[in-house]
Amino acid sequence: MPQGRGERADAARNRRAILLATEELLARHRPEQISMEQVAAAAGVGKGTVFHRFGSRMGLMLALMQERALTLNEAVVSGPPPLGPGAAPRARLLAFLDGIVDVVSRNKGLLAALGHAATTTHRRENDQGEGGESPIYRFWHRHVSELIAQARPELDADLMAHVVLGALHSTPVLNLLEQGESKRLSNALCTLAASLLDAPDGTPRPGLSSRRCNSGGVN
Structure with missing residues (x-):
């Protein structure tokens, strides 16, 4: 009607x-x-x-983050490489981390809101999923973990993904975002991820050069 x-x-x-x-x-x-x-x-x-x-307020913050993260998630699932399927794991991981920074840097307080929402969810709504994390974090963690496992199957990819993403919730990192230094954060994550995916002897594995990590952001 x-x-x-x-x-x-x-x-x-x-x-x-x-x-x-x-x-x-x-x-x-x-x-x-x-x-x-x-x-x-x-x-x-x-x-x-x-x-x-x-x-609730945190429900509102989480909904906003989900709205802003949707474009990135869609690019990962069905977009062109390096974010989407078809690129080497190293290339996809660097592009994805750059995309995450691009999403969260648009709103100075949104990453803090997501971290708070995930903590609240863990305490009050464990039925949302394994570990009680927010749907956004679960998607991000699963994707990062899969890419690490593909590139370095001998590593504890599940834990490594938590370590990489956990850095985004620290106070110094949030302060960097508030100061408009998203490019600095993106470069740091790029260096961290590239080092993680190097072979044990330090030899870079096949894939995109670490200096390309700022090429994969989502507009």
């Missing part, structure tokens, strides 16, 4: 307005400083609408 279509269109507009308002607030404030009331006022909707759509 036309009325139903109108209601769905309104709901979609409200969702976009709420996410955009949240993104704008995160450019000026840390996640813990943002209230649902502030988001509602900035989006021009009622507070109840925000709670109904997202449940």
Whole structure:
């Protein structure tokens, strides 16, 4: 019915307005400083609408991160190389890490929000998945782990992926993002990953040169 279509269109507009308002607030404030009331006022909707759509502040932050990460995830699954299938594991890993930095650097506080949301999920909602991590983190960890395993099958790829991604949640790294030094972070992750994928004797394994790691970001 036309009325139903109108209601769905309104709901979609409200969702976009709420996410955009949240993104704008995160450019000026840390996640813990943002209230649902502030988001509602900035989006021009009622507070109840925000709670109904997202449940909580961390639910809202996670939804925003999922929205922004979707393009990267789609590029990994079906996009062209080096992010997508068809490139060597080394090339894909470097491009993917660069893509992650590109996503999180667009919003100064969004990575902190994701880390907080994952911690909250682990404590309260263990039914979301193994380990209680957020869906975004699970996708990122699985992809990084698979690429490491392909390039260095003798390594503990599962743990190595946690170590690489865990660095993104540290306070010094978050401070770098807030200072606009995303390129510096991307280069550091590139060096770390390239060293990890080198052969035990230090010989670079086949694949893209480490100096190409800034070529794979998602716009």
